[in-house]
Each structure stands twice: as C-alpha cells, then as structure tokens.
Amino acid sequence: MLTNHTNTEEESLHAVKSARSRSEEIFRAAAEVITVKGFDATSMNDIAKAVDLTKAGLYHYIQGKQELLHAIMDYAMDAIEQEVVAPALEVSDPRERLRLIIWNHTHLLTNHGTHVSILTDEVSALTPAHRADIVQRKRVYLNFMRETLQQLKDSGQMRDLDVNVTSLNILATVVGMARWYNPEGPKSIHEIAEHTTSWVLNGVLADPS
Amino acid sequence: MLTNHTNTEEESLHAVKSARSRSEEIFRAAAEVITVKGFDATSMNDIAKAVDLTKAGLYHYIQGKQELLHAIMDYAMDAIEQEVVAPALEVSDPRERLRLIIWNHTHLLTNHGTHVSILTDEVSALTPAHRADIVQRKRVYLNFMRETLQQLKDSGQMRDLDVNVTSLNILATVVGMARWYNPEGPKSIHEIAEHTTSWVLNGVLADPS
Structure with missing residues (x-):
C-alpha cells in the first residue's frame, strides 16, 4: 500500500515534470517564431507547426x-528569479553578488534560448493587466x-558613478x-560571461584588482 | 537677375529644409505610435492622426x-552616421574617439527621441531587401x-578583454x-552621457586615469 502510494506520487511527479518540460519546449519554439515573424503576423497555426x-x-x-x-514572459521572469536572483540573494558581499548576477544572467541564454529573452521587450502586445x-x-x-550597487557605493567600493544610471546600463x-x-x-x-563580467566590474569598482 | 536667381535658390533651399523637417516630425511621431501600439496594430490612420x-x-x-x-530606420541610421560616426572619424586617438562615440550616441536620444531608436530593432517587419x-x-x-577597440588593444591601452564581445556589449x-x-x-x-561614458571607459581602459 505504501509502495503503491509512493509509486503514484512518483508517477504524478513525473507527469508534472514532463508537462512542465513540454510547456517550456512550446514557449521556446513559440518565442522563436514570434521574434522572427513578429507577434501579429504569427498565427496559432504557425506555433502549432513549430x-x-x-x-x-x-x-x-x-x-x-x-x-x-504572457506565459512566455512569465517563464522568462521565472528563470531570472530562480537562476539569477535566488542564488545572488545567498551572497552577502555586493562585489561577488554583482559578479554572480551577470554570470548567471549570461547563462540564461544557453539555458532558455535567446528568443524568450528578446520577447520580454514586446510588452505593448500584452493586455493592460498582464503588462x-x-x-x-x-x-x-x-x-x-x-x-x-548602493551597497557597493555605501561601502566605498564604487567609482563616482550614479547608482541608478549605472544599474540601468548594466x-x-x-x-x-x-x-x-x-x-x-x-x-x-x-568566455562571453567572463569578458562581460570583467568589463562591467572594472567599470564599476573603485579598486577592481 | 543675379538677385532674383539667389532668391529662388534660397527659396528652394528653404522648401527642401521645411520638407525635411516635416518628414522628421512625421518619422518621430509615427515611431512613437508604432512602438506603443505595435507595428501591425498601427494603421496609417493612427499615424495621420498623430x-x-x-x-x-x-x-x-x-x-x-x-x-x-524603413524610412524611419533609415532616418535613425542617418543620424548615427552624421552625428556619431562622422565627428568620431575626425578623432585619431582611439580613447578620445570611444568617449565621443558614447557621448554623441547618448545625445541622439534628445536630438531625435527614443522611439526612433527603439524601432530599429523591428527588422522582422521589413521586406527582405530593406532588412x-x-x-x-x-x-x-x-x-x-x-x-x-582594436586600435586601443594594439596600442596596449585596453584591458585583457575580447574586442568583439566588448564592442557588442558597448x-x-x-x-x-x-x-x-x-x-x-x-x-x-x-549627466547620463557622463556617467555612461565614465563606466564604459573605465571598464575598457587598462589605465583609466
């Protein structure tokens, strides 16, 4: 009975996981069709085919x-929260945290594809509530x-740069x-993550060495 | 006769100038409508109204x-060529040239508005030849x-960064x-141009001081 129960749990966990990975596959493929063709020019048929x-x-x-x-953008923002923000929250040193943010954000490109990310700029096509x-x-x-960046500034580790402008630029x-x-x-x-992290941090830190 | 001729020249120069400024006005207003509503959702009527x-x-x-x-994107690229690239070509020192590129590119935002620039990403809506x-x-x-950047690198003024990745990031x-x-x-x-130029250059230069 217990074994049976565990089996069922495993099976439903498996079902949830494969439903999720199928959704992810659909989001990534749909994002590619939409960014290449444009949102309005893309039909549900085009996406189904893809x-x-x-x-x-x-x-x-x-x-x-x-x-x-909206679901694709939610998926993109979930990825940022889970793969960039969550691990960075574990790091108390702001210099190491900034490094980790850029490193992990760069790796979203291979984890989820570029089209999902590009699509997050298309907010004008959303309903007002979703937007x-x-x-x-x-x-x-x-x-x-x-x-x-404010924490870097307050601890004297940042060059004489505006926190807001620099955050937006990064x-x-x-x-x-x-x-x-x-x-x-x-x-x-x-390599891309390394060169980008290095450039961003050298630009920000008063004493980059 | 000569005076008459000059008058006519002045008049036609004036006509060319005001036609050009009317076109610019249309491009800027149209770019705003299109970036807010989306290209497909925007009608010629919406633009005429604007x-x-x-x-x-x-x-x-x-x-x-x-x-x-396509005309709006051409207008945006003309602005980059005339207001960013042309003056930068006059500067032989690559460090000063990089500074000028970023400074002048930032000022495009107030010279021509933000929407014209945002629209240059919408290449998917163009015909293949225009794209x-x-x-x-x-x-x-x-x-x-x-x-x-290659010139900065060759003259030993650049940090150990990849020229291609850093150019794309800038x-x-x-x-x-x-x-x-x-x-x-x-x-x-x-102020925005100053903080951005400072951050970009400090990130790139081996000896930023």
Missing part, C-alpha cells in the same frame, strides 16, 4: 496567442541591481546580449 | 506602412566600434538607453 502539434493539441496547453505571450504584471517583475529585478548590457549572442559564434558562453 | 494630417496628406509623404518603417539594407548599416557601425549599452531614458527623469542627458 512544436509539432495540431492546433487543437496546442490549445490543450494554452488558451490563445495573448495568453501565450502591469511584467513591468512590475522587471522593476523588482532593477531594484535588486540598484540595491547591490541591465541593458545583460538583456541586450540576447540580441547578439550566437550559439555558433567563436566564443563559448563561459 | 501628425495632424489627413490620410491623403500622409500619403503625400510616404507610400505605405512598410515604406514608412538586408538596415542590417548592413548596423554592421558598419559595429565594425567602426570594433576598429576603435553597443547594447548605448542602444539600450532608448528603452530606459526618460526626459522627465532626475538626471539630464549630459
């Missing part, structure tokens, strides 16, 4: 195109960056990578 | 929506940035400003 589903099959996962766009939700989640990330850098990163390019994601 | 013209009046300036999108044209113009700008920074700059914000465009 993920090898019938249109009816796709509607099993998602209610419609606008829902899908407010995504804008708010972006603001939380910006504030986390601001607090990290975010533009990491978000902007999605538009130029090419998985077929000559540099690995680790 | 620039206080009848639809027929608007067609006097522009053949159609896709033509207009190739804009992508090529962007590549020329990137190469100019690369050459400037471009993402200056292009990204259009998405966060707020003319009503607490910092002037000069």
Whole structure:
C-alpha cells in the first residue's frame, strides 16, 4: 500500500515534470517564431507547426496567442528569479553578488534560448493587466541591481558613478546580449560571461584588482 | 537677375529644409505610435492622426506602412552616421574617439527621441531587401566600434578583454538607453552621457586615469 502510494506520487511527479518540460519546449519554439515573424503576423497555426502539434493539441496547453505571450514572459521572469536572483540573494558581499548576477544572467541564454529573452521587450502586445504584471517583475529585478550597487557605493567600493544610471546600463548590457549572442559564434558562453563580467566590474569598482 | 536667381535658390533651399523637417516630425511621431501600439496594430490612420494630417496628406509623404518603417530606420541610421560616426572619424586617438562615440550616441536620444531608436530593432517587419539594407548599416557601425577597440588593444591601452564581445556589449549599452531614458527623469542627458561614458571607459581602459 505504501509502495503503491509512493509509486503514484512518483508517477504524478513525473507527469508534472514532463508537462512542465513540454510547456517550456512550446514557449521556446513559440518565442522563436514570434521574434522572427513578429507577434501579429504569427498565427496559432504557425506555433502549432513549430512544436509539432495540431492546433487543437496546442490549445490543450494554452488558451490563445495573448495568453501565450504572457506565459512566455512569465517563464522568462521565472528563470531570472530562480537562476539569477535566488542564488545572488545567498551572497552577502555586493562585489561577488554583482559578479554572480551577470554570470548567471549570461547563462540564461544557453539555458532558455535567446528568443524568450528578446520577447520580454514586446510588452505593448500584452493586455493592460498582464503588462502591469511584467513591468512590475522587471522593476523588482532593477531594484535588486540598484540595491547591490548602493551597497557597493555605501561601502566605498564604487567609482563616482550614479547608482541608478549605472544599474540601468548594466541591465541593458545583460538583456541586450540576447540580441547578439550566437550559439555558433567563436566564443563559448563561459568566455562571453567572463569578458562581460570583467568589463562591467572594472567599470564599476573603485579598486577592481 | 543675379538677385532674383539667389532668391529662388534660397527659396528652394528653404522648401527642401521645411520638407525635411516635416518628414522628421512625421518619422518621430509615427515611431512613437508604432512602438506603443505595435507595428501591425498601427494603421496609417493612427499615424495621420498623430501628425495632424489627413490620410491623403500622409500619403503625400510616404507610400505605405512598410515604406514608412524603413524610412524611419533609415532616418535613425542617418543620424548615427552624421552625428556619431562622422565627428568620431575626425578623432585619431582611439580613447578620445570611444568617449565621443558614447557621448554623441547618448545625445541622439534628445536630438531625435527614443522611439526612433527603439524601432530599429523591428527588422522582422521589413521586406527582405530593406532588412538586408538596415542590417548592413548596423554592421558598419559595429565594425567602426570594433576598429576603435582594436586600435586601443594594439596600442596596449585596453584591458585583457575580447574586442568583439566588448564592442557588442558597448553597443547594447548605448542602444539600450532608448528603452530606459526618460526626459522627465532626475538626471539630464549630459549627466547620463557622463556617467555612461565614465563606466564604459573605465571598464575598457587598462589605465583609466
């Protein structure tokens, strides 16, 4: 009976996991179609084709195109929270925290693809309620960056730079990578993360050595 | 006769100038409508309304929506060539040239508005021929940035950073400003240009002092 129970739990955990990975697959493929064709020009049919589903099959996962766009952005913001913010919260030294934020944000590109990230700029296609939700989640990330720089400034480790302008510039850098990163390019994601982290930190720190 | 001739020349120069400034006004207003509503959701009617013209009046300036999108991007790339690249070409010292590129690129935001710049990412809505044209113009700008960094590297003035990755990161920074700059914000465009230039250069230069 206990074994049976555990089996069922394992099975349902497996079912949840594979449903999640199928959703992720759909989000990534849909994000690619939408960023290449444009949101309005993309039909549910185009997306169904890209993920090898019938249109009816796709509607099993998602209610419609606008829902899908919001779900993709939510997925992108979840990734930032879980893979960038959460580990950075564990680091109390602001210099190491800033390094980790940039390092992990860069690695989102290979973890989730570039299209998901590019799509988060398309807030104008969302419903007003969804737009407010995504804008708010972006603001939380910006504030986390601001607090990290403020802590560097307060401890005398930062050059004479404005915290707000510099936070916005650093975010533009990491978000902007999605538009130029090419998985077929000559540099690995680790090398790109290293050169970017080095440039950002040398620009920010009063004593970078 | 001579006076008459000069008058006519002056008049036609004036006519050319005011036609150009009317086109610029249309490009800026149209770029705002398109970035807020999205390209597909924007009608020629919406644009005509925004620039206080009848639809027929608007067609006097522009053949159609896709033509207009390409004309706006051309206008944005013209501004980069004339206000960023041309003055920077006059500067032989790569350190001063890099400083001037970032300074002048930042000032495009107040010279031409943020929406024109944001719109240059919307290449997917262009015809293939127009897309190739804009992508090529962007590549020329990137190469100019690369050459400037390569010159810094060759003269031993650059930190141990990859020229290509760093050029792409710097471009993402200056292009990204259009998405966060707020003319009503607490910092002037000069202050923003100063803090951005300082951060970028300190990150790049082996001996920033």
